[in-house]
Amino acid sequence: MTAIGTLYGVGVGPGDPELLTLKALRILREVDVVFTSAQAKSGVSLAQEIAGPHLRDETEVIPLAFDHTFEGVESGAAHRNNARAVAAVLRRPASAAFLTLGDPMTYSTFTYLLTALREVLPQVPVAVVPGITSFAAAAAAAVEPLAEGDESLCVVSAAKGTELTRRALSAADSVVVMKGFRHTDALCDLLDAEGLGQAVYLSARCSRPGAVLTRGTTEIRALPREYMSLLLARRERGPSR
């Protein structure tokens, strides 16, 4: 029986290096190896920029290549390749952290990697350090509640269009729309039709330099489309309800 190192899924938050947790900081300093998700263009990920200053000099940093498509399940081959690379490190044995922007359990590449890793290394010890999500940071920047009292909050992807957003708006008081940048006009049409044209915020590059926070569909339609953006829309309830 060979010893196997622990894999830590570490959420580094939405972008502001100050939104790292103390626990993430400690784990980053303790592990032998840090895995990052390499960007095709620069080779350096934002998560790595956030974590970098906290790593020890001797910490090994290994970039993993992912297909950053919206449909992560379709890039199974990349996940299997990466899982083998991670397994090889853990079997040295060595401890490792996989960095994710935001939170590792919330729309992150980490959970796909983990599924693939458990196929090659079923007994792998895993621990997860939660991170600040982009939508919590966006609501903080807007100083607007995500949810109060008995309101419902629904988080959806609009990568494939507006249908999930439409369904969420009928079921919840407050809706966070991720990955909607390609469908911004259609989403604005939908929000206008729901009477939420002035109740919607667009947040782009939240908590980072050049962050944009814009209220209202008219203003949002006029902005350039950005991949790392999201919409927050909330139906205000009267105090009597």
Next chain:
Amino acid sequence: MTAIGTLYGVGVGPGDPELLTLKALRILREVDVVFTSAQAKSGVSLAQEIAGPHLRDETEVIPLAFDHTFEGVESGAAHRNNARAVAAVLRRPASAAFLTLGDPMTYSTFTYLLTALREVLPQVPVAVVPGITSFAAAAAAAVEPLAEGDESLCVVSAAKGTELTRRALSAADSVVVMKGFRHTDALCDLLDAEGLGQAVYLSARCSRPGAVLTRGTTEIRALPREYMSLLLARRERGPSR
């Protein structure tokens, strides 16, 4: 025109003192006054326990009394009283932080206080430091995704019963049920009927000493009911979907 101090809404995370962010830590060290939500019994809040070790000796700590009912909107008088106390401090002028467990924009007392404060001090400067939510911490502890790919995630309150949970289960792949401890049996009945009896986790006192994480409705029904608990339920999708 009198100077007014800034009010910071500071999320201290779900309970583990290590889940504070670096930014929360900095703000706690910088402010003149820290407002906490006093518990009727002990007079000391969990949020204050987390933040306490990081405050300067000269930082003034002022407990505010809240009615911790589930229906925050009904405790307007408490919020107005507290808003006046906060306004008096900010007018000195002094900077102040209001501590919230989890995240200040997600089911927190802070947003009610802020609404009341803006009525007595409309020009109040406010900044919010986001925090790790209880449900992100619970998913991390369970090492279970909250959402992947184009799944929808819905967060609901079951304080008044199971109806919002029922609606969320029909609209979303993944559901977080907060404040459901009084309705645990009815929620388990609902999850069993939806075929999710083995896909549900109960998390109590997450990230704190004595934390409980239990999977499955049979096991959950057998547990004592706890105020600070939540349910995570997620419909697994096949890879072909």
